[in-house]
Amino acid sequence: MSDPFPAVYAELRRLAAAKLAAEPAGHTLDATALVHEAYLRLGAASFGSRSGFFRAAAEAMRRILVDHARAKRAAKRGGDRLRADLPDVAGADPDSDLLALDEALADLDRHDPAAAELVKLRYFSGFTHADAAALLGLTRRQADGLWAVARAWLYRRLRGGEGPSL
Numbered sequence: 001m002s003d004p005f006p007a008v009y010a011e012l013r014r015l016a017a018a019k020l021a022a023e024p025a026g027h028t029l030d031a032t033a034l035v036h037e038a039y040l041r042l043g044a045a046s047f048g049s050r051s052g053f054f055r056a057a058a059e060a061m062r063r064i065l066v067d068h069a070r071a072k073r074a075a076k077r078g079g080d081r082l083r084a085d086l087p088d089v090a091g092a093d094p095d096s097d098l099l100a101l102d103e104a105l106a107d108l109d110r111h112d113p114a115a116a117e118l119v120k121l122r123y124f125s126g127f128t129h130a131d132a133a134a135l136l137g138l139t140r141r142q143a144d145g146l147w148a149v150a151r152a153w154l155y156r157r158l159r160g161g162e163g164p165s166l
Contacts, residue, residue: 034061108157
């Protein structure tokens with residue numbers, strides 16, 4: 001049997017590159033570093049399935065990006081100062097946005113783990129809606145419903161509300 005690592009690595013790297021392409025300019029992580037860090041965090045765990053592995057990888061990448069945002073903001077690194085490029089002076093702080101999203105996603109996970117998992121796969125790993133649904137064993141219709149719930153929850157939560165009741 002051939003070694004599955006090269007194919008899995010290539011897929012993770014493609015997903016990481018897609019995710020980082022959507023990040024603000026000046027991000028200090030690259031796709032290779034993100035995949036390597038995620039792989040180290042996954043360690044020698046057994047996942048039982050392709051779906052389990054990619055779900056764990058999505059969670060690891062989310063944690064890495066959140067940890068990276070926190071580190072950038074750490075006071076010891078001058079992260080308590082707002083960094084702004086001249087064209088982005090009126091824009092929001094992307095690290096604050098990521099940290100707020102992580103907190104809202106943790107709340108969503110307590111209320112609806114499946115919806116939170118769908119967000120992690122789509123947002124943090126860059127899976128398409130169809131691919132994320134397949135990894136979660138959902139029909140397209142089920143995934144559409146979860147996505148609508150997740151978006152409403154996160155939108156309201158990030159705008160200062162409690163999030164809709166589930």
